[in-house]
Amino acid sequence: MNAQPTGLSGWRVVHWVAAIGAALLVTLTPLSYIQWKQFNLMQDVAINQIDSIMWQAYQLERELSHLAYAVHASVDPASTVSGDDLVERYEVFVSRISLVTDMPRSDLLNTTKAYLDAMRQVNEFVAQADPVFEDPKGKLAQRDLRLALIRSIEQLEPALGDLTREANRATARFVDERNDQLRDQGRLVIGLAGVQAAVLLLFVVLLVRHLRRQVTQYERLQHITRELGVAKDQADAANHGKSVFLANMSHEIRTPFQGVLGMLNLLDETQLSGQQRDYVQTARDSAQHLLGVLNDILDVSTMESGTLSLAPEPVRLRTLVQEVEGLMRAAAREKGVSLEVDAAPDLPEWVMADPTRVRQILFNLLGNAVKFTHEGSITASVRPLADTPGGICITVQDTGMGMDAATVAQLFTRFYQADNSVRRRIGGSGLGLEISRNLARMMGGSIDVSSEPARGSLFTVKLVLPTTEAPAQAARSPEQTGQKRKLRVLVAEDHPINLKYMHILLDRMGHEAVFCENGQEALQLLELQRFDVVLLDFHMPVLDGLATTAAIRALDGTNKDIKIVLVTADVVNDTRKRALDVGVNEFASKPLQAQDLQRALEHCGLLDGSTVLVGDEAPVAPAPVMPEQQDIRSSAAGLIDSESYTEIVSMMPADTMDELLRTLFEPPEGSVHVLLAALASGQAAQIGYDAHKLKGTAMLLGFRALVRISGQIEQLAKQEGATFAPELSTQLRADMERTQQALRQFQTVSPA
Template identity: 30%
Template sequence: MARMGRRSGLRTRAFVLAALPLLCMVVSIAAVWLFVARTQFASVQNEYSERVDALAAITLRGLVDAETGFRGYAATGERFFLGPYLTAEREVPLRTAELRDVVANDPPQAARARLLDQLARERLDAFAHGVAKLDAGRRAEVLAELKTGSSKTDMDRVRSVVAQIQTGEQAVRARRSAALNADWVTFRWLIAVIALASTGVSLIVAYLLVRWVVDRLKLLEAKTRRYSGGRAFGERLGGDDEIAQLDRAFHDMADVLHERDRELRRYSLLADTTRDAMLFVDRETTAILDANQAARDLYGYSLDELVGMHMWDLRTPDQDEEIASLFDAADRGGALVEAVALRKSGSSFAVEITARTAELDGRSVVLEVVRDITERRRASETLLRALDQAVAASQFKSQFVATMSHEIRTPMSAVIGMTELLLTTDLGPTERKYAEMIHESAETLLRIINDILDFSKMEAGKLELEQVTFALAPVVEGVVELLGTGAKSDDVTLLTYIAPEVPKLLHGDPSRLRQVLFNVVGNAVKFTGRGSVVVLVERVEERGGTVVLRFEVRDSGIGMSPEVLASLFQPFQQGDSSTTRKFGGTGLGLSIAKRIVELMSGEIGAISEPGIGTIVTFTAAFGARSLIAPAPHVQQSLEGVRMLVIDDDAAVREMLVRYAASWGITASVAGDADAGFELLRAAAAHGRPYDIAMIDYVLPGMNGLELGRKVRNDPRLSATKLLMITAFDTVVRRELAEQWGFVGFVAKPIRQSPIHDAIVGALHSASPPVPPEGPAVSVPARVLPAPSSARRLLVVDDNTITRSLAERQLATLGYDVSTASDGAEAVRRAAAERFDAILMDCSMPQMDGFAATRAIREAERATGGHVTIIAMTANALDRDRDRCIAAGMDDYLAKPIRLDRLRTTLAHWLPATEPVP
């Protein structure tokens, strides 16, 4: 065995000796592989470089061919000369785009590629303008321009840029070739050095191996002689060879003799130096067998006093059962309990005890580790007090935010209402501008207050969703309609499309969904100065009674950089500081929207490109109450209808066509008045005239009114009904449209229900008369009739300003108004006087609006009467509306109360004598 071990040790070291040359060979192979890899990489790079040369040359050749074809067309007037130009117009932008992609990682070449792309487009644009002039009969002008030599100068610039690109690539290839040659020289030297090094290292290792074996044998001999003289062996020999194994065998014999003494000294030292008290207790008698120094210090006894004492001597008298259960748990593998211990002085203190049973010298012993937790208990109590204070502070903060929100909302509602009233009066231009600025600023401040309140709820984890059944379309279209009013002045078109498969009724929180849409769509409108904002709703999946919807808001606004996009849904983020100054806002809206979407089991995200626009998408899960398709009679009534959409906005055309297809309508489109008129005439000539023509008011060249008159004056088109599309639904424009032959009116933003109703109404309408000749005549605005004083109303609110505002608003609408300052007074007035309606604030001292309403309804049981009671409250959730209805109120107005909303609500409940139509 010994001979095998020696052969094994020698064999191992011989293997090491042989492995060194092999290692050098591996290094050589790696060097060869690296050189080959660099050569292949250089070859690939040369292919890219040659591709750059080829693309530049193709671009130049295309422009030269385009110019040649253009000159041929200019000289002869024959259009077949334009073949090379048309090819270049299609191919050159593709080649320059490909060139820019290839050199994107080379900044100098990338700059030249962009310049070449720009020059090429300029040349193609110049050719296009020239062709247009030739087509317009301005040949002499084109020939004169060619003689100026400007075209040659431009082409020389192109050739110069192409030459620079090709020269740059040639320089890169030259540098790459030089680097490859240098690598070849280095590679040859490296191989030579490796060969020499492997030979030298092998000789050195062989010498060291022989020397190492001899030295270790001499050392082992010396250690053996020292041990035979009664001295220690000293340090062990390192390694795992045969000599080291022999050395370890001698050491093991000496170590066994001293092992128990060393362990005893080590554990004794450990027990005496630890900060925790350690007690060895007899399991049967509970007598203490031993204790460390920490136990003596903790309990105040000496070791002699502790040994022999029983465990209950160190506990309060009421803990006998706890000691027994502690020992039982120690037998089962260990226990951790808290108890109260006694010192020698009689004082008590809290401890934490870890116990475990073990066998020691044939006896069952319980090892207890005792830790004083007095400071921890004190710290825990302090922490609990701090937590109570934090909870109280949080409650105070929530109460403060709610109180301040209410206190700020009340005067802000008054400011909004008063400025609304002020704007109905006869103001000069400057005064009207000031009033509009005040009204807009108050609206902005009110939105900020709402954001802060929602963010505070979100921080406190109190943002909750209600669950009610609601119709989706009014929520989506209501948001777009509201935001569309502000977007008209910015020349922004708002569109909505709700896919046919989306359920009509959902179960969820319409108020929070409306809030998310308002924030997302509002942002899109705010950052879109000109263009369109499209809101799409599609069904993603349906599982059980739950449907997941996908909402997409697409705008053509200023877009966002990747840096801004990364922090878009974080609180207080709104692009950079310049964007904040330009567009305003708290930066809370989208972070609140994100939290609401997450509560709806959805996700929100965005993609954007600066200067192109942004697409924000979010999903949300709802309970589905109706998963059926539209009613059959709707599809049958529009099936086979042929419609033409004439609008210069591609987004509007696309949306109207999608809606038409969902109703079974066959729709065609035209982008201007002339094209639309030709399509109408062509359809009539083929005996299949369009049933409906939807015409935008603002069209290039000829506006919608003029096109409508042109259509109505053509007898062949008399069967086609005309609908006007416009962003300004004014009385004047509506009456002008009717005057010039339109039978219906569709106001932007584009919404599903109004479009459908307008189409159905147009199909069932009588043919309009032929419009009069001559230009359109402006129709004067209608004058509001004198207010009616036949209705008496009672306004109940504890805030003087709010009462005054409501009183003035109602007076403006022509009502006879009385006021009450609290619910108790309202109950008395309602019992003593006759009112047609009562506007009741919900939050009032002494008796709030809910209690007052219940009291009035209770009194009406005896009289049999019923007065209309309309709630006025700052809370706008659907569950707040339900609470009002449950209390006996008839309707609900959210503060700030808008004049239009007030007029509409009162007209609904008091229809016989509506004061102002």
């Protein structure tokens, strides 16, 4: 009798469990079926309706934007967009019209005002544009007709935007219809949910117990949070102490480092062998790199400790920008990236600024641009801010790898590595941008950045640098360089302009020079005469610089050990290694400057330790003081480096300068016309050679536009199977004419 209730009780429990399981099965099975149907219904809405209505309208709007961009670009005189490109874009746009008119469930859209207005304007635009695009060589080539198309496109764009939005609303209306169906299904779900409610009551007890445990855990977490707050305060105090310690230690380390660098500089001025001088230079480069890292740490530490201050003084802003450009150009050239730095014509001449800190900002931004740009260009500009007294805006635009939004948001975080793998390959401590932003804020400005992956980055720096008067000691004395020892120099250079320039340069430096046009002639002269050093151009006919060097090293007699300096505009790592392998002693980059040649000769050990001005033995007439070239800078922006050209003019007599310009521009033997003739022939080797000669001469004279176009042609000529479009000749001729026009303006503002 006693066992029966137990058995019965146990049986009832088992059946209750079975009943609950059956109830769940009965309710969940239809619920699952209903949910499956709802899922299919929503998938149908998402895939079919949005793609067929809103997406087709958006396609039409997007193709109009592409057409607008192409027509806009074709108006630019320098544009490479052809008439066929415009016709292709237009045909793609027209093909999208039928997608809108024939879309599924078009009844949701084709009765709306937005659709009717858009289709009316589209038909009007097509009626206007068809005759123009049917005649790409005639009507489409007319600039006024393209401008009219641009205006029509601008009027059509809002209507297509409204159509896209109306398509979105039509999709929403269609979804509302489906929602009504879902609502009916929801009623069934509610009924089934009532059955489930009874089952859910069984889990209330378990839920209450769980909530109690959660409350207990929450109270424990609150206690831990308070402890973490105390620990954070202690860590902040320790971090401040660390910053003060780093600031003090960085100062202490930098002081003896300056002594190390000073001793290395003094050691470099003593009589050293070539190998010893190379060791000293390596040690000095390493010390400079380590000192740069220490300086970054010092800057961050002093910023944190609040002891960093600016030391403003009168600064010639344009000169400072050009100095930075000159130092960064070699790094950009070594990576095969073009660098253009433009200082606006209305830039203040003198401003109150800390030149070291302004340079630091420019170096950081340009240095990063060079690091992360593997091909393409870097463009920097410095211009005044019209709406800010004393405001200066600096922009640095590159075509590098770019960054996503998450990286940009963290970019100015200390030690942040945007891409660890890239940073490891390229280097960098992750401090430069944070330091630059803090320095910009100290100068009353800021740094902003916009970037897209694979499309480059744009950094914008705004500073407040008040305009000031030039200091009394700002007048510059003529630059004179030279040395006591007079050298016999053999120069192998195939271009007459460069020959004349190097003749004047060596004469001003007090050396005796003998000139020849190629490496073969240089070898013949070395067999007959004694020289101290040979200056070889890299690209020469008959024998180039490397082949000539190898032949010299194979000579019999003392001349086989003569010092050789390779003069070229493209001494990149691979070229430098090959040159060193064949026996080149030193390098000097084009355009050759007196200080570069002086440094190369010193590194070769050809000059005695004490150096004096050339004036001690060969007086040099002071360069004429040129007037402010504000007009020429304004009219020739991007065409001529006025300071480089002024320096060349100051070195040469007027008749010699005129002869140089004729050698460059006068047909048919002028360098530009020789290159035009080579382009017409289509012979890649000759084109590359003539383009290289023109580039070297243009770099010497500061003709920026000619440097750009000749450099592009030279790079194209190096590609296997290269073809030379007629647009290259057109652009070269246009740049020549614009440069000549700028030179005429320059002569107008120059003294008689």
